[in-house]
Amino acid sequence: MSKTVRVAVTGAAGQVAYSMLARLASGEVFGPDVKVRLQLLEITPALGALEGVAMELDDCGFATLDGVDVSDDPLKAFDGVNWALLVGAAPRKQGMERKDLLGLNGKIFVGQGQALARRAASDVRVLIVGNPCNTNCLVAYKNGKDIPHDRWSAMTRLDHNRAVSALAKKAGVPNGAVSNVTIWGNHSNTQFPDFTNAKIGGKPATESITDRAWLEATFVPAVQTRGAAVIKARGLSSALSAANGAIDHVKTWLAGTAAGDWTSSAVISKGEYGVPAGLVFGYPCTTTNGSPWQVVEGLKHDAFGKERLKITLTELLEEQDAVKELLPS
Ligand code: NAI
Incomplete structure (x- = not known):
């Protein structure tokens, strides 16, 4: 050693x-x-x-x-x-x-x-x-x-893992068949778990799960509020899965993301997707062998996704404003 x-x-x-x-x-x-x-x-x-x-x-x-x-x-x-x-x-x-x-x-x-x-x-x-x-x-x-x-x-990796599992369950496939999931924005109940760019078996997730109403009205809020659901069921917060999210985050940072896939991480924005530079925003990210996270650019959002991104960005700007005295220029 x-x-x-x-x-x-x-x-x-x-x-x-x-x-x-x-x-x-x-x-x-x-x-x-x-x-x-x-x-x-x-x-x-x-x-x-x-x-x-x-x-x-x-x-x-x-x-x-x-x-x-x-x-x-x-x-x-x-x-x-x-x-x-x-x-x-x-x-x-x-x-x-x-x-x-x-x-x-x-x-x-x-x-x-x-x-x-x-x-x-x-x-x-x-x-x-x-x-x-x-x-x-x-x-x-x-x-x-x-x-x-x-x-x-x-850390948005716990939310990412929750989204993978929920999509896999709904589609009746193993978790490993789900890829290209993103948690956009804040680790809070305004986050946008993006099913529109996700894949199942290498094809758009929306081809396997055609029930758009379920995706918008059940999947998204279920991922956003999963922490509260665990607390309600267990009487305690989701410590095991949170720890697992952190371990996954570090392991992926060390080993790299799989070819063609990405993971979710909140990183310091350089202005990608219209987010003001400097804000810590959840993005789709890749990395190779411990190199810095790279935000995946060029993904498209439909009207539903654009609205969700706006909501979570607004919340993060409000949070930034609440701590402005603590931020040296
Ligand atoms: P916990 O209350 O069991 O443990 C928090 C520990 O932090 C306590 O032992 C406390 O003494 C310690 N602490 C408080 N101030 C400190 C300081 N200034 N320096 C060092 N230690 C300090 O809470 P738990 O369940 O372990 O959760 C820890 C945090 O992780 C919470 O803020 C929780 O909301 C967050 N969390 C985040 C998740 C995510 O996905 N990003 C998921 C789950 C939890």
């Missing part, structure tokens, strides 16, 4: 991290010949619980695990990291407006963006999972600008 990859995970005592950490340590993501050093960040009151998680990771006895560091200081947790998976965020409490949550979390991501820029390795790649993840990513990127813009991403 020659190489060691340093991976920071924030919110590491939380539910999503709990379903993610063993998979990061096990060799599944970085391969059997790469050692993984986990650098875990939590808020001070959660450090005791985090020590327990670290004990469990030790007890897995992974040959690929180089060690686990635990800290409540972002400068320590981000020291030399090649990957930063920012999962930790303040939860929305009763009576709290969305705007309040944006401001509260925004402040966390000011400090974490700055700390990453100061301490991370020069090849660092960042995934923001903690919600509202697009705008948290915007805040971290604007405050961590020494890190190139194409290293930042926010």
Whole structure:
């Protein structure tokens, strides 16, 4: 074993991290010949619980695990990291407006963006999972600008996987037959899970699923609100599938997207599809062997799709406005 990859995970005592950490340590993501050093960040009151998680990771006895560091200081947790998976965020409490949550979390991501820029390795790649993840990513990127813009991403992969599964079920095909799905815009219930450009068995999904009313009125809202449906059923949020989305995001970033296909990632817009440059927007993205995400250009939207894109863009602009004091020019 020659190489060691340093991976920071924030919110590491939380539910999503709990379903993610063993998979990061096990060799599944970085391969059997790469050692993984986990650098875990939590808020001070959660450090005791985090020590327990670290004990469990030790007890897995992974040959690929180089060690686990635990800290409540972002400068320590981000020291030399090649990957930063920012999962930790303040939860929305009763009576709290969305705007309040944006401001509260925004402040966390000011400090974490700055700390990453100061301490991370020069090849660092960042995934923001903690919600509202697009705008948290915007805040971290604007405050961590020494890190190139194409290293930042926010997670829409869970929504992507949900959309793949829902289309496959409806068409009666395996998940692997569904490709070219995109989650456009915000990771929120304004996102547009795009069935119009999706394929099933290499052909337009709309040829297999001809019930347009189902696609518009059942599929789209079901994907948009799937998180709430899981909470209702399970009594807890969708931590396992969220962790899986993050693992898939990193694996695809490392291995590349399949030829002719793409995945969904929210990235810093360069103005593609009329989105103002600088906004963190969910796009169809490709990558090869760890290269930066490339937005797939030239896809067409019908009137339904154009309207959905407008709605999610408007929401993201409102979110940007709500955190404008936290965005250095
Ligand atoms: P959780 O509440 O179980 O864990 C969050 C952890 O973050 C807590 O342990 C908390 O102490 C920690 N934390 C809070 N502030 C922190 C800070 N400044 N630095 C480091 N850690 C901090 O929540 P869970 O279920 O693990 O979810 C984590 C986040 O992921 C939430 O914001 C959730 O909304 C988001 N999420 C995003 C998804 C996506 O698709 N983008 C899907 C599912 C969850």
